[in-house]
Amino acid sequence: MTAIAPAGRRLDAPPALLPARFLGVGSALPDGVVTNAQLEARLDTTDTWIRERTGILERRVHAPGDTTVDLAVTAGRRALEHAGVDPSAVDLVVLATSTPDTACPASSSRVQAALGTSGAAFDLNAACAGFAYALHVGAALLADPAMRHVLVIGADRFTSVVDPEDRGTTILFGDGAGAVLLGRVTDADRADLRVAPGVLGADLGGDGNGADILHQPPGERYIVMDGPELFRRATRALAASCEAALAAAGATAADVDLFVPHQANARIITATANRLGIPAEQVVVNIDRLGNTAAASVPLALAEAHADGRLVPGSRVLLAGIGAGLAWASLYIRWAA
Numbered sequence: 001m002t003a004i005a006p007a008g009r010r011l012d013a014p015p016a017l018l019p020a021r022f023l024g025v026g027s028a029l030p031d032g033v034v035t036n037a038q039l040e041a042r043l044d045t046t047d048t049w050i051r052e053r054t055g056i057l058e059r060r061v062h063a064p065g066d067t068t069v070d071l072a073v074t075a076g077r078r079a080l081e082h083a084g085v086d087p088s089a090v091d092l093v094v095l096a097t098s099t100p101d102t103a104c105p106a107s108s109s110r111v112q113a114a115l116g117t118s119g120a121a122f123d124l125n126a127a128c129a130g131f132a133y134a135l136h137v138g139a140a141l142l143a144d145p146a147m148r149h150v151l152v153i154g155a156d157r158f159t160s161v162v163d164p165e166d167r168g169t170t171i172l173f174g175d176g177a178g179a180v181l182l183g184r185v186t187d188a189d190r191a192d193l194r195v196a197p198g199v200l201g202a203d204l205g206g207d208g209n210g211a212d213i214l215h216q217p218p219g220e221r222y223i224v225m226d227g228p229e230l231f232r233r234a235t236r237a238l239a240a241s242c243e244a245a246l247a248a249a250g251a252t253a254a255d256v257d258l259f260v261p262h263q264a265n266a267r268i269i270t271a272t273a274n275r276l277g278i279p280a281e282q283v284v285v286n287i288d289r290l291g292n293t294a295a296a297s298v299p300l301a302l303a304e305a306h307a308d309g310r311l312v313p314g315s316r317v318l319l320a321g322i323g324a325g326l327a328w329a330s331l332y333i334r335w336a337a
């Protein structure tokens, strides 16, 4: 149904639920590469099994002493440089991570200090759905007129919490960070609601009854995961969440230019895209080279799509994640810098 604006203007699409400009993107990856061949040499696994069951060929791994903060700072700095915005004009840093360097203080405090941003900073832990959660929270807080810019970062070093001897988890994860700088919409954006950038529709959800499916037992160093159960739940819940985010904006899969899902398993990505009816060429994939980078997977994919020209002003992007919690989130956004 065509909506009618208060001023009588007919709208092709509803205005943004949460107006925001996406002013800059940045990413950071450690130099260390672990190939399937290296894993095959020391574990009871094969390159063929890993490729066929997960789609992963290699992953990036942090060097000893490198921190989640290091990755987050580099990605955040690149997003600021890309936008040409001075750190002092950032009023909030939201760092999505479930592998912070310390529980206290929040790693975002160290990121704020290293970047020299002003105002607030906090960590947000929604595991692999963390970036989608953080982008929603960041865009919502931009409604506060005191907020000039919000820097949203997803950074994780899951290789620090997987047992190197556990072939069920160690083959999957890699390290990295990605960041997006949000800014306020302009008067021109407001004047033409048809193209107003921001979050158009969102679905945030979870099922705490699934908390043990992927968890770090209290006092233990390594995570424990029921992979097949998570696979089953993720395939169903992610598609349903994406459909809910689109429906919230009065949109369908036909209105999606780019689909940027969390990268846990190539088979989950394909199954979800197929369920939604989104063609493979519109899906951004980095799992083959990066593995599962948890909260960093979506912003890393956004940065890559921006760099290679797939993500452009006006792009309508569906981004989504699901993981430990269980927590899931999907956002349907219109991109404009």
Ligand code: UT7
Pocket: 044, 045, 046, 049, 050, 053, 054, 128, 167, 168, 171, 214, 226, 227, 228, 229, 230, 231, 234, 263, 264, 265, 268, 292, 294, 322, 323, 324
């Ligand atoms: O980002 C957080 C969200 N995480 C996820 O969403 C992860 C979701 N789960 C998965 O991606 C998949 O469940 C895995 C990739 C973890 C496992 O793949 P699967 O197809 O579900 O395998 P499975 O655990 O059901 O195991 C199938 C077979 C078993 O052997 P048998 O019993 O059939 O003889 C396993 O022992 O594959 C065996 N297997 C392996 N073989 C070689 C399990 N892991 C490996 C391995 N290498 N690394």
